[in-house]
Every structure is written in C-alpha cells, then in structure tokens.
Amino acid sequence: xxxxxxxxxxxxxxxxxxxxxxxxxxxxxxxxxxxxxxxxxxxxxxxxxxxxxxxxxxxxxxxxxxxxxxxxxxxxxxxxxxxxxxxxxxxxxxxxxxxxxxxxxxxxxxxxxxxxxxxxxxxxxxxxxxxxxxxxxxxxxxxxxxxxxxxxxxxxxxxxxxxxxxxxxxxxxxxxxxxxxxxxxxxxxxxxxxxxxxxxxxxxxxxxxxxxxxxxxxxxxxxxxxxxxxxxxxxxxxxxxxxxxxxxxxxxxxxxxxxxxxxxxxxxxxxxxxxxxxxxxxxxxxxxxxxxxxxxxxxxxxxxxxxxxxxxxxxxxxxxxxxxxxxxxxxxxxxxxxxxxxxxxxxxxxxxxxxxxxxxxxxxxx
Amino acid sequence: xxxxxxxxxxxxxxxxxxxxxxxxxxxxxxxxxxxxxxxxxxxxxxxxxxxxxxxxxxxxxxxxxxxxxxxxxxxxxxxxxxxxxxxxxxxxxxxxxxxxxxxxxxxxxxxxxxxxxxxxxxxxxxxxxxxxxxxxxxxxxxxxxxxxxxxxxxxxxxxxxxxxxxxxxxxxxxxxxxxxxxxxxxxxxxxxxxxxxxxxxxxxxxxxxxxxxxxxxxxxxxxxxxxxxxxxxxxxxxxxxxxxxxxxxxxxxxxxxxxxxxxxxxxxxxxxxxxxxxxxxxxxxxxxxxxxxxxxxxxxxxxxxxxxxxxxxxxxxxxxxxxxxxxxxxxxxxxxxxxxxxxxxxxxxxxxxxxxxxxxxxxxxx
Numbered sequence: 153x154x155x156x157x158x159x160x161x162x163x164x165x166x167x168x169x170x171x172x173x174x175x176x177x178x179x180x181x182x183x184x185x186x187x188x189x190x191x192x193x194x195x196x197x198x199x200x201x202x203x204x205x206x207x208x209x210x211x212x213x214x215x216x217x218x219x220x221x222x223x224x225x226x227x228x229x230x231x232x233x234x235x236x237x238x239x240x241x242x243x244x245x246x247x248x249x250x251x252x253x254x255x256x257x258x259x260x261x262x263x264x265x266x267x268x269x270x271x272x273x274x275x276x277x278x279x280x281x282x283x284x285x286x287x288x289x290x291x292x293x294x295x296x297x298x299x300x301x302x303x304x305x306x307x308x309x310x311x312x313x314x315x316x317x318x319x320x321x322x323x324x325x326x327x328x329x330x331x332x333x334x335x336x337x338x339x340x341x342x343x344x345x346x347x348x349x350x351x352x353x354x355x356x357x358x359x360x361x362x363x364x365x366x367x368x369x370x371x372x373x374x375x376x377x378x379x380x381x382x383x384x385x386x387x388x389x390x391x392x393x394x395x396x397x398x399x400x401x402x403x404x405x406x407x408x409x410x411x412x413x414x415x416x417x418x419x420x421x422x423x424x425x426x427x428x429x430x431x432x433x434x435x436x437x438x439x440x441x442x443x444x445x446x447x448x449x450x451x452x453x454x455x456x457x458x459x460x461x462x463x464x465x466x467x468x469x470x471x472x473x474x475x476x477x478x479x480x481x482x483x484x485x486x487x488x489x490x491x492x493x494x495x496x497x498x499x500x501x502x503x504x505x506x507x508x509x510x511x512x513x514x515x516x517x518x
Numbered sequence: 519x520x521x522x523x524x525x526x527x528x529x530x531x532x533x534x535x536x537x538x539x540x541x542x543x544x545x546x547x548x549x550x551x552x553x554x555x556x557x558x559x560x561x562x563x564x565x566x567x568x569x570x571x572x573x574x575x576x577x578x579x580x581x582x583x584x585x586x587x588x589x590x591x592x593x594x595x596x597x598x599x600x601x602x603x604x605x606x607x608x609x610x611x612x613x614x615x616x617x618x619x620x621x622x623x624x625x626x627x628x629x630x631x632x633x634x635x636x637x638x639x640x641x642x643x644x645x646x647x648x649x650x651x652x653x654x655x656x657x658x659x660x661x662x663x664x665x666x667x668x669x670x671x672x673x674x675x676x677x678x679x680x681x682x683x684x685x686x687x688x689x690x691x692x693x694x695x696x697x698x699x700x701x702x703x704x705x706x707x708x709x710x711x712x713x714x715x716x717x718x719x720x721x722x723x724x725x726x727x728x729x730x731x732x733x734x735x736x737x738x739x740x741x742x743x744x745x746x747x748x749x750x751x752x753x754x755x756x757x758x759x760x761x762x763x764x765x766x767x768x769x770x771x772x773x774x775x776x777x778x779x780x781x782x783x784x785x786x787x788x789x790x791x792x793x794x795x796x797x798x799x800x801x802x803x804x805x806x807x808x809x810x811x812x813x814x815x816x817x818x819x820x821x822x823x824x825x826x827x828x829x830x831x832x833x834x835x836x837x838x839x840x841x842x843x844x845x846x847x848x849x850x851x852x853x854x855x856x857x858x859x860x861x862x863x864x865x866x867x868x869x870x871x872x873x874x875x876x877x878x879x880x881x882x883x884x
Binding site: 201202235237239244245246247248249251252253255256258270272273274275276277278283284285286287288289 | 567568603610613615617618619621622624636638640641643644649650651655
C-alpha cells in the first residue's frame with residue numbers, strides 16, 4: 153500500500169525533531185486541557201476494559217510525551233484499571249526507530265511507561281488519510297501540527313513556495329484539495345471513533361486576523377523562504393524547474409473552512425461528528441523569545457534555523473533534480489539554510505516562527 | 519521502560535535480515551498450516567468484529583509476509599468481514615523503519631495490504647517477556663525463531679560461545695534461566711489470549727536426536743564459532759575477557775522442557791493453556807542445498823556467511839571492549855566472519871546452518 157501523502161516528506165530523524173521543536177511541544181502542552189476534558193466526556197459504557205487513543209502525525213513521539221502521560225492519568229481516574237492503548241501513527245518513511253526508542257525510554261526523554269501498568273504503545277505507519285484502527289474502537293483521537301499536510305500536491309506554484317503566497321486559480325486548487333482532504337480526515341475518524349469518542353485536533357490555520365505560521369507581524373517566514381530560493385535561481389544555483397518543484401503540499405485553513413463540514417448537511421455532520429469547540433491560538437516562537445532576553449543574534453540564528461529545517465528540509469531536497477549527484481543536492485540545501493541563518497544573524501529583529509493553530513474538540517455523537 | 523532482553527542484540531537492519539534469511543522464511547512457511555488450523559479453531563463468538571494476531575520477534579517483517587497473507591485469508595473465510603489487526607513486535611532497538619517500509623510495500627517485498635481491506639498493521643517495541651496487547655484481546659499469537667533468546671545472560675561461559683557447549687553448573691544456570699523464561703513467555707501470552715485463542719510458536723530446540731541449529735551431522739557451527747574466536751585470543755586479536763563476554767544469551771530447549779509447564783500443576787496448565795500439538799523439524803540450510811547443486815565453494819561461502827552474521831554480529835560486536843575505537847571493533851568482527859568464510863571456502867563440505875525447531879500449537883481453554 154503506498155501512502156497517499158507525498159512519500160518523501162519526513163520530519164527530521166534520530167530524535168532531532170523533538171530536540172529542535174520545543175515550540176511544537178508547547179503547542180501540545182497547550183492542548184492537554186482539551187484532552188483531559190475530552191476524556192472526561194467519553195461515556196463510561198463506551199470503554200470495555202480498554203481505552204484506545206491515537207497520536208496522528210506523531211513524528212518521533214517526543215513532543216507529546218507529557219500530553220500522553222496526563223491523558224493516561226485522566227483515563228485511570230475516569231475508567232479505573234482500564235488498559236490504555238496508545239497508537240502512534242505517521243507515514244511509512246517516518247523515523248519509527250527514534251519513535252520506538254523515545255517511547256520506550258531509550259531516547260533521552262522522560263517517558264511515561266515506568267509510571268503506569270497496563271499501557272500498550274503501538275506504532276502505525278498508516279496515514280491519517282486512511283483508517284488507522286478498526287471501526288468503532290477509538291476513544292480519543294489526537295493530532296497536533298500535522299493535518300496541514302495535504303494528501304498530495306495539487307500542482308507546483310509558479311511564484312511561491314507555499315499556498316499562502318498563491319493567488320487566483322493556483323490558490324483555489326490548493327483550497328479545493330484542502331477541503332477534500334479535511335473531509336477525508338474527518339470521515340476516516342468518524343469510522344474509527346466509538347460512539348461518544350472524541351477528537352482533539354490542533355491544526356495549523358490562517359487565523360481571524362490573517363496570521364499563520366511564521367507570519368504574525370514581523371518578518372514573513374514563507375516570504376523569506378521564497379525570496380532566498382528565488383535568489384538561488386538568479387545565482388544559477390537551482391533551475392527554474394527546481395524552484396517550482398519546491399512547493400510545499402500544505403494549506404492553512406481558516407476557521408470557516410474547518411467548520412464547514414460540521415454545518416447543515418456537511419459530510420462530518422452526516423457522519424455523526426459534532427464540533428464542540430474551536431479557537432485559534434498563537435504560541436510564540438521559543439527561540440525568538442529567548443533572543444529578546446539574551447540579544448545575541450548569532451545564538452538566535454543557531455537555535456532558530458534547525459526548527460525551520462525539521463519540517464522543510466526534505467521538501468527542498470526533494471525538489472532538486474535527481475540528476476544531480478547526491479552530495480550536490482545536500483550542499484544546496486545546506487547553503488539555503490546557511491543563507492537564511494546569515495539573514496537572521498545580520499537582521500535578527502522580527503524573525504519568529506510563531507505557531508498559529510486552530511484547536512478543535514469534536515465528538516462522535518452516535 | 520527498559521526491555522528485559524539484552525538491549526543491544528539486534529537482527530540486521532535495513533531489510534537485510536529478510537534478504538539474508540531465506541531459511542527463516544522457509545521455517546515460517548512450514549508453520550502456515552498450523553496457523554490456518556489454529557484460526558479454524560478460534561471460536562466464532564470470541565471474535566467481535568476484530569481479529570487480533572501478533573508476530574512476536576518479527577525483525578523486519580519480511581520473512582512472515584506470506585504467512586500473514588494466508589492467515590488473513592483464513593480469518594476472512596471463518597469470520598467474514600472482521601477487521602484484522604496484525605501486531606508486529608520486537609525489541610526497541612529493532613529496525614522498525616525497515617519493518618514499516620516492508621509491511622507497507624516500500625521495501626521491495628510483495629506485501630499483502632493491497633489485497634485486503636480492513637487490515638490494520640501495528641508495531642510494538644514491547645518484548646515478548648511482557649504483555650504486548652491488553653488482556654484477553656489476542657486471537658492468534660505467532661512467533662518464529664525468536665524465543666530462544668533469553669531475557670538476560672545468566673553468566674559468561676568460560677570455554678564456549680553458546681550454552682550448547684556448556685557443562686555442569688554453567689549449563690544448569692542457562693537451563694534454569696530458560697525454564698523461568700519459558701514460563702514467563704507463556705504466562706504473558708495466557709494474559710493476552712482471548713478464551714479459545716491460540717498460539718503457534720516455532721522455537722529453536724535441541725531435538726530428540728540431539729540436533730540443533732547448525733549441528734545436524736556435519737560441521738558443528740557453534741564449535742567453529744568457538745574455535746575461531748578462541749583462535750583470535752591466541753593471536754592476540756581479542757582479550758580473554760572479550761572471549762568470555764561473547765556468550766550468546768540463548769538456550770535450545772528440549773521437547774520435555776517445552777512440555778513441562780503444560781503438565782500436571784505446571785504454570786501454563788494453571789493459566790489455562792493446553793499444548794495441542796508439538797513436533798520437531800529440521801529445515802535444511804538453503805545455501806548448503808544450493809552448494810550441493812552448483813558445487814562452487816566460493817559462491818557458497820559468499821551466500822552462507824551473511825545468514826550467520828544477521829543474528830550473531832551484534833553479540834560479537836557487543837563483546838568487544840568499548841575502550842577500543844569504534845572502527846577497531848568493527849574490523850575485528852569483519853575479520854571474524856572473513857575467517858569463517860575462508861574456512862568454508864577451503865573446506866566447504868559439511869557446513870550448513872540447518873534450522874532445528876519445535877513447532878507448537880497451544881490453546882487458551884478459558
């Protein structure tokens with residue numbers, strides 16, 4: 153089975169994802185109250201000895217360790233001695249070795265398995281565009297900072313690296329793909345969920361004020377990505393075709409777009425899903441916050457660039473022609489992040505990868 | 519949670535395990551009839567929409583693809599549209615990346631996911647010395663060529679690399695560990711199994727005629743391992759301490775030892791496990807069989823050594839002092855297999871890693 157997501161997009165391997173993404177952990181920690189609320193509303197009768205939760209788009213699992221620990225505690229409080237299955241899911245090219253080691257306490261992060269009996273971590277390489285667990289067996293589905301990845305790329309953008317910079321027909325193609333994908337994500341979850349089961353989904357968005365990841369008032373991160381990458385074409389470092397191929401298969405939906413399938417005769421509503429609450433939040437970039445304290449531009453750039461790199465590197469690399477020698481592709485990617493780093497070093501003010509998410513809680517009503 | 523198995527023992531990574539172990543696949547294919555028989559006896563009432571099977575000690579999953587495909591077919595025949603969960607389990611340092619890719623069809627092996635709807639592969643990094651799935655949820659537990667690995671090493675052997683060459687107190691320590699470990703393995707499975715669920719366990723043994731892996735009438739593989747490794751001490755390539763540290767944490771149980779916990783007031787009997795059938799089988803070494811056809815000693819050695827290497831290399835490597843530079847440890851291990859290969863090249867007759875297993879089928883009666 154090939155995954156419907158673009159196959160070669162991966163988060164950084166070897167546990168580096170979690171080390172470089174303190175902000176992603178902050179985002180998840182901020183969702184933990186919703187997780188506890190969700191668990192508190194799952195009907196006791198829906199859990200017959202085993203409570204099943206999932207973490208979709210888990211990467212190496214390091215950023216959600218604290219959330220999972222709290223969730224298990226909440227399950228035990230409400231459902232007594234119920235066994236807990238924690239299903240970690242990501243695509244087949246995810247670093248499952250890092251995931252297994254981090255969850256089992258060999259990765260240098262504080263795990264939760266020592267604290268509880270009867271907890272069963274399981275890993276799945278099934279994309280969230282398919283059902284990950286059998287029908288009706290899921291009590292809590294969780295996902296953070298993952299469902300902005302589309303199931304495929306609706307096309308290459310002529311003049312930008314991300315749909316936030318697209319206009320007209322190009323933008324509409326991405327928006328249409330994002331609508332279809334959101335519906336697919338919700339319908340697969342509706343199959344998985346037990347009656348009364350809940351979802352807590354934290355998804356990158358364009359908020360009510362037009363803000364999105366790396367664009368919250370200062371420098372626009374994607375505009376800088378695009379300008380630097382365009383500059384590589386002008387210098388002759390990459391070709392026009394490689395420039396265009398560097399199109400992130402992502403879309404930042406608005407709250408209206410998230411809400412649509414739950415309204416009226418929308419597909420999610422018909423499948424028995426109810427949107428209980430939704431709010432947008434900005435979680436500040438921890439590296440920019442540190443910079444405000446220490447004021448050292450070099451230190452800021454050194455800490456900041458790896459967090460951009462975790463999620464974008466494999467896409468830049470994949471855009472480069474395979475006719476190039478492997479070492480050459482790697483060197484171009486290194487040069488790209490070096491150029492971004494130099495820019496931050498020389499003009500640090502305004503750089504920040506603030507996270508802008510919609511936090512949603514959803515219930516399966518029947 | 520640290521795994522109770524020796525942590526640094528791993529099968530070869532990157533899919534090489536399955537490529538180098540055609541014999542291990544033959545062993546599993548030979549167990550498929552037992553798997554189908556087991557599925558045919560699981561009570562229909564025990565399966566409420568989801569059939570759960572496990573493959574314990576799966577390594578990269580390549581050797582069991584055919585068995586799992588047949589098992590899913592048998593489940594669908596008996597239980598209709600039941601969803602099938604296939605839980606692949608191995609220790610946290612297993613190559614889960616290779617496993618995920620092979621199972622999801624990205625590893626160059628023929629998978630089974632394209633053929634069936636409603637099949638949910640899941641991966642677990644929990645050792646078979648612990649419960650891998652929640653109580654009462656398992657319908658078929660399978661394991662091949664894995665449960666000879668002890669939960670720990672009862673000591674270093676003074677004059678051999680494997681318990682097959684131990685005598686007296688040294689041997690008894692390994693036998694006692696093997697008894698305790700077999701009981702633990704069975705009790706954890708008794709917890710996991712649904713009433714009427716079954717196990718098909720294929721475990722390396724010492725058979726009724728005293729044969730065991732690599733010792734079926736010709737050259738004794740472990741005796742050669744030991745002689746060559748001893749020779750490395752005499753040449754000054756490895757120290758006496760490193761010689762002793764190379765003690766495989768394995769034991770080849772006899773049929774009497776396998777049967778004991780099922781008899782009378784044995785622990786497995788008290789836990790509701792019944793041994794339905796057991797037989798020992800010798801599966802011939804495919805590389806020695808090829809050599810009989812082609813007669814080319816060099817070709818034989820080139821094909822044969824990697825299959826020994828898959829399961830023994832990490833133990834040799836781990837026995838070498840960490841005070842040595844990393845490259846030096848690797849070089850010694852390379853030299854060791856080169857020496858074994860030279861021996862096979864020069865005197866190919868009688869070399870064969872024939873597999874000697876006990877095949878067991880076990881039922882949870884209540």
